[in-house]
Amino acid sequence: MNDKSVKAGVIFALAAYFMWGIAPMYFKLLTSVPALEIVMHRIVWSVLVLCVLLLIRKKFKQIFTAIRDPKVMIILAISGALLALNWLTFIWAVNNNYLLEASLGYFINPLFNVFLARFFFRETLSRLQFLAVLVALTGVMYLIFTHGQIPWVALALAITFSVYGLLRKKVSVESMPGLFIESCIMLPFALLYWVVMEPSSGNMLSNTTDLNIKLVLAGVVTTAPLLCFTAAAKRIRFTTLGFFQYVGPSLMFLLAVVYYQEPLDSARVVTFIFVWSGLLIYVYDSLRIYRKSRLGNYK
Template sequence: MCAIAAYTMWGIAPLYFKQLQIMPAMDVLLHRVVWSALILVGLIAGKRQWGKVKAALLSRKVMLILFAAGILLGANWLLFIWAINNDHILDASLGYYINPLLNIFFGRLFLQERLRLFQKIAVLLAIAGVSILVFSYGQVPWIALVLATSFSIYGLLRKQVAVDSMPGLFIETLMMLPFALIYWVFFASEYSNMLTNDMSLNLWLLAAGIVTTAPLLCFTAAARRIMYSTLGFFQYIGPTLMFFLAVYLYGEPLEEARLVTFGFVWTALAIFSFDSLRAYRIQRRVRYTAPE
């Protein structure tokens, strides 16, 4: 239930960000950073994780990696907000469908992980799908690719540091906070002036922290209770909900070439999921039959 809740909240996030469509994406991002930082302070204190935060702060290597991860996370958030509020939800959906396949590719490229046959086929199908879109439109689906790439590299960086998700996110957000506050004071639009806004807009802005932290809490709760490989099967809930919102609620055009691209990526994900399930069952069988 926690896993379903987490990915469902990520999937319906466009419904929230559409309420702030009158604001520049940078303004929405600054509020997401500021209010998430405040909520995370309370959560870190409530869960008594200041020791983990302190340990990370004392490591120069950890801080450098978290700084780079924070930049990538902020860029990912900014592009996601911009894509939603400029009617590119389908591109965002495609990006998060591609993300797990890109994770496989990066695992081979940077971590020397060996790819199984079906994983190779899945990656090649995704590449073929994106190539069809490139040749049909004469342009690269850059929103989808940047979202997928930035989040995959973010995941790679986080694998390099032994920091729990919540303390890590808190430090990353804390690093973004000075930039967010400077932007708020000197560059933000009139809609970020909470002294002159109406109450409803201010409430939407304050909710940015909840929109960020609530799915993360559900995700970490799920990760503690079920196997990570099992958790991975739920990750398609998010982009699927985005896809339906884009097509059926917001009326984004689904041209033939784009639909073919989605078809290739969906087929790749089906093969990837089948292969992951098969590998999981083999590992479980080996573990149960291994002599003690």
């Protein structure tokens, strides 16, 4: 990859994680709507937004190419299902005051990114990077043993999004056409739910104008960061992408503790200290490797 492509990837990654970091503020405005209904609206309006963007940018040729490849379609079907599950878990967590645990999930997400990168892309890990993963994992295990239960929200978010990123990196489909295909695969299920279950927010004529605007904006809120993420995944190393993952959960953590005042008990404080310590080790080593590679001395 050339320097220009890498720089573009860094910008896309920062944009994606910043938007994800402040996304809870949007979903907090929809606490009166069940999480599954919000996911339904996210899928429907995302398809429409993406369709308009694809028409403007004349990208439909890539969609037809991808559709003719059964392997690509299978991967995108799986990634689409993972994406829907990730959306549902995240929205439920935000609207049920589990934003702190959601932020933890995205903090430990790079743990899975690192291992997936090691086994699927053969990306090597230095000793310090391995130590960083071990330190962060210790923090997660401490929380599990202290509370006596698995932080399922955090783990579900971390696993689904890590595997989603892996799958999207495995297919040679650009971000926008790929996301459109994923959304179209999910669309029949969303429409079936809309028609059969008759959700309370489904009748747009009886909703308030304010609610309708918020629901339609779900397409924009969904599309923008995902497009940036998949664009970044195509341009930078998978482990590097994991580093930028910390921007989003850091913003979520601040929102949860400072703005929404979710309780932060001692066990979670210890867990976050371990995770942040692992982050510092990882950042230090990543910068060290980057500087040496720039000088041509890294072996």
